Amino acid sequence: MLFLGLILSIFLFWQPSVLASVLPRALAIIPSIDAKDDFSELFQLIKQKRIDLVIEPSSSKNLKLYSHDENLYQHVLLLCPECKKYGSGLNVESFVKFVENGGNIVFVGDSGLSRLNSRLASEFGVKFEEPDTFVADYSNSYPGSDLKNTILASNLASNKHILPGHALNPKNSLVYYKGIAHSINSKNYLVSPLVSGSPTTISIKKQSLEDLTKASPSQVLSGSNLQLVSVFQSLNNARATFIGSTDMMKNKFFHISDSLQEPGDYRNKAFIDDLLGWVFQQRGVLKYSKPVIFKTSNNVSLESYQIRDEILYSIEISEFFDGKWVPFDADDVQLEIRMLDPYIRTTLDRQTQPDSEYATFSKKIVLPDKYGVFKFLLEHRRQGITWLEVTEVIPIHPLRHNQFPRFLSQAYPYYATSFLLLSGFIIISTLWLFSPTFKQSINI
Amino acid sequence: MVTSATIYKILDNIGLHVNIRDVCVFLAPFFSSLTAISAYLLTTEVSDSISGLLAAAFMGVAPGYISRSVAGSYDNEGIAIFLLVFTFYLWLKSARTGSMLYSCITALFYFYMVSAWGGYVFIINMIPLHVFTLLLMGRYSNNLYVSYSTFYVIGTLASMQIPFVGFQPTFTSEHMAALGTFGLIQIVAFTQYLNMMTTRKHLRTLIRPFLTLIVLAMVLLLSYLVATKKIAPWAGRFYSLWDTEYAKKYVPIIASVSEHQPTAWAQFFMDLNILIWLTPVGLYFVMKDLSDSRVFLVLYAILGSYFAGVMVRLMLTLTPIVCVLSGIGLGEFFRTYLNFSALDNPQLSKTTKSSNDSSNPQAKGKAKAKPTPEKTDANNSSFEIGNEFSKMVQWFTVFCITLLIGLFQIHCTWVTSNAYSSPSVVLASYDSKGNKLIIDDFREAYNWLTHNTPEESKVMSWWDYGYQLAGLANRTTLVDNNTWNNTHIATMAKIFASSEENAYEIVNDLDIDYILVIYGGLLGYSGDDINKFLWMIRIGQGVYPNDLKEEKFFNSQGRYSIGNDASPAMRDSVMHKLTYYRVADFMGQNGLDRARGQRLPTEVTLNYFDEVFTSENWMVRLYKPKPRDILGRVPPK
8 A cells, every 4th residue: 555655646746637636546448438327336336445536438549557667547447348449559568567567457348349358358367258159047047138148147256355245145145247258267376266157157159049059068168167257366466357247337237136135135236346345455455574583592583593493483464454454364374494395384373462453473483404595485375365475585504513412312321331441441450450460470 | 625624724834825725726636646655555565665666656647546636626536545545555554464553543544534535435345355355265363353353443433423424334234244344353263262272172062053153143133134124225326336237227316427337448448558457467466476465455456347347437446456456567577577687697696596496505506517517608608699689588578568658658648638637617629720729618607697697596407517506606506416315306307308387387486597508519519418318307207207208208210319300298398498499590490419410400489488698609508487477377478
C-alpha cells in the first residue's frame, strides 16, 4: 500500500486532474460509452471499494496504461471482448508490461472474442475457446426463456482469500453465467481455476449443434477441465482474473433472481464483489518483517553460526484483510535450511499478541551438523495470497580446533591405561630396586 | 600446505623474505631434489653407492616423476613421492638394523605421508606385505619383529590423529593387512620364544593346536566382521585396482577420470624410456643375491608395475622403484665393464685370483709359475691380443650404454618441455608455418566472469573446471574437483543431459546464475565437454536411473553422433544445445566439428538460456538461464 501511495505521489506532480484524490485509480475499458449503463452497478461496486474509476470507450485516443514506465492506473477492467484494438496502439505487450509494473487486470471475455483479446489471455496461460462457441449445460440452465443459454455454475473454488463469502457458506453459492469457456495451461502454476464447469457443462459451437455428436469427447472441452472464471497472480504479485462472460457483470445478472433469493444466498453480485476485492489487492496481501535469527544460548544475532548451534528463527507476517492489517492466519508456514538440498524443513509455530496486526512465526532450530553457506528459505505459496519467499543466506562454521570436548567418555580406557602404565613402571622399578637380586648385583 | 607454510615461516624468520607464492611454486622441485637424495639412500641401503648415484640421477630426470614435480605443480603428490621413498628407505634401514629409533622415525614419516596423500595406503600395505613375505620365506628375525611392531603401533596411532583417517585403521579393509601381519608376527615371535625355552617335541604338541585355534578364530572373526559390515568394504578406487572393469560398471565417476584409465604402452615408454629395460636387469641382480631388504625391492617392483598398468596415475609410484632397480642394474653393469684392472695386469689378477682360490697361495703360485715359463709367455701374448679385443668390446659396450643414457637424458628433457611443463589452462598450437599460437580462452572467460558478474553469482560447470573457476574467476561453483558427494555431480550430469525445460527447473532450484561449457570443435581440442558427455550420462545414470539412459544418446546406427543425425535425446539435451548453439552460423551449414570430425548440427534452438559470453576460439561458452517468467509462460520470455 505504501508502494502504491508512492507511485501516486509521483504521479500527482504532473497530473493536476487527480490532485483532489489519493485513491487508487482504475480504468474500465468498455466497447462504447453507451454500454456504461449496463455496468452501472459494477462501477458502483468498484467505487464503494474506494477506488477512483475512469471509464473510457475502447476507441478513445487517449487510452494509456503507463507513462515513462510508471503505471497510470493500478487496475484495468477490460469489458470489451470483441474489441479488435484498444485506443491507438495498446497491444498485448502493453498489457503485459502493465502487469509487470504491478498493475492488476480484470479480463472479461465472451463469445465472439477478438484475436487480440485471445492472444492477451494466452500470455497468462488462459486459452479461450474459439469465438463461435459458447458454454452450455442442459441440466443446470436457467429455467426462464428470457435468458437463453444461461447456466447455473455452482462449482466454485473454496478459497477464503478470494471468495470469503462463499468459503463461509458454500452450500448456497451459485453463479449465473452466459458466455465462452476457457482452459488453463497446467504448466503455469500462477493461474488457477475459480469457477469450473460441472460434469454436465460443455463448450459447443453456435451454428451446428449436430457437430457435437460427431466430435469425440476428447475434443470437446467439458466438465471440470472447462473453466468459467480463473484467477492469476504473477510472480510480482500483480493479480488478474479471467471471466468468460460479460453478462454476469451486468446489472441484469446482478438481479436475475432477486425474487427467489433467500438471505444466505451467494449470487453474482456478491461473487463479483469478492472477486474484485481480491483482484484490487484488498485481500490476501501479505507483508512481513525481516526475519530475526539469534542464538538461543546468549540471545545474540550473528553474521554466521556454528554447526549444531540452537537458534531461534522468527518472522512477523501480517495480512491485509478488508481494509486493515490483521495477524496472518496459517498453520503451515515452513522454513527450509538448505545447501543445494534441504537439510532441515520444519513448520513454524504461530503466536499472536492481542491488538497486534502481526502474527509471529518462530521456531527453535538446532542447526545441521554440516558446515557451509546455507540458505534460510521461507517459501509460502498458496492460492489467493501474496507469494511469500523470504531468503537469508547465512554461513555455518565448523567448530574451532579448541572447541571440541576435551574429555570423552569413550576414551576413559585409554586414560586409564596410560596412568596404569605410569604407575606400573614406578611400582616395578621400586620392586626391582629393592629386590635382593638387585642388591646382589650391586655388591658384585 | 602446512609444509609450504612452515617453509615460508622458517625462511621468513631467517631473514629471507620470500613470497608465499614462490614457496608454493618451488615446493615441488625442492622436494623432488629430496626424492633424488632419498633414492640414493634407498639404493645404497640395498646395493652400493655407485648404483645409488645412478638411481638418484634417474630419479632426477625420469619424466614419470617430473610430471608432478615441475615448478608450479603444487600438488600433494609432489611431497608424497619423496615421503614414500624416504619412508621405505627408513623402513629398510630399521628392518636391517632392528633399531627402534629408525622404526620410530619411519613411523613419523609415515605419519607425514598420511597427512599429505591418500596414497599412504600403499605404504601401510607394502610394509606388512614385506614382513609377511619374509615370514613365509622363513627369514624371521628379532630385528624384523622389533622394527615392525614399533612401526605399526606408532605409525597407526599417529595416523589416527589425522581427521581424514580417524578410526579407519581399526575397521577398513585397506588397513586390515597391516593389523593381521602385526598379529601374525606376535604369534611367530611367541613361537620362537617357546622354541628357545622348550624342546622341539614339547613344542610340537603345544604349538600345533594352539596355532590352529588362533588362526581359525581370527579367520572366523574377520569373516564375521566383514559379513556384518563392521569392517568397511574396500573403497571403489581400490576395487578398481583388482578388477579393472569394476569401476566402469559400478562407479563410473572413478572410471571417468583420465588418470584412472589403464596405462597405454606408449605412456610407459614416454615416462620411463630406457628404464623399462634396465629394470629387469636390476631385478635380476637383486634376485641373484637376495637379502631381506632386496625382497622388499622385488615386491615393490612387482606391485608397482601391476598398479601402474592398471591406472595411469600410479605410474608415479612405479617410477621410484624403476629408478632404483635401473640404478642397481646399471651399477652392476659398470662395475663389470669398467673394471680394466683385470685386463691391465693379468699377472696380478691371476695371482690374486689364485690366491683367492687356494688356501696356500705362495706354494701354489710358485709351483705354477716355475715349471713352464714359456707357456706363460705364450699365454701372455695370446692374452694380450684377447685383452686388446675384449678391451675394445668393453669400451664399445660402455660407449653404447653411455650413449643410451645420453639419449635418455635428451628424451627426458623433450618430454618435460613438451608434455609436462605447459600449464593446462593456456594451450599452445602451431600454425602451418610453424609459428606458435597461444590459446588463452580459459583465462579470457574466467576474467570475463571476474569483471562482469556479481561476486556472489554461482557458476555451474562440469566438475573438472571447479577449481579453475574458484581460483581464477573467484566465483562460487556447485561441484569442484574435490566434490565427494556423488549425487551433486550426478545432478550436474542430469542438468546437462535433460531437456531444456527439465533442466531449467533444476537450475532454478539450485540458484545457478551461469553455466559454463567447453567446446573444442573449432580448434580440434578433444578434451571438451561433448567428449566427456558420455561419462556424465553414465555418472548421472547411477543416481537417476529413471531419467538418464545411456543408450538413448546413441543414434539409430548406434553411433555417438552430434550432427543432424544425432538421437533425439542427444539433440534435446542441454549440453548439446549449449555447445552447438550458433556454431553452424559461424562455421557454415556444412561446417565440420574438428574435435570429432563430424558435420555440425544445423538447427540448434535455445529457449531457456541466453548466451552471455563466448571466448575467442569458442572454447569456453557461458550461458545464463533466463529469469523466471513473471507470468509463468513456458518457455520464459
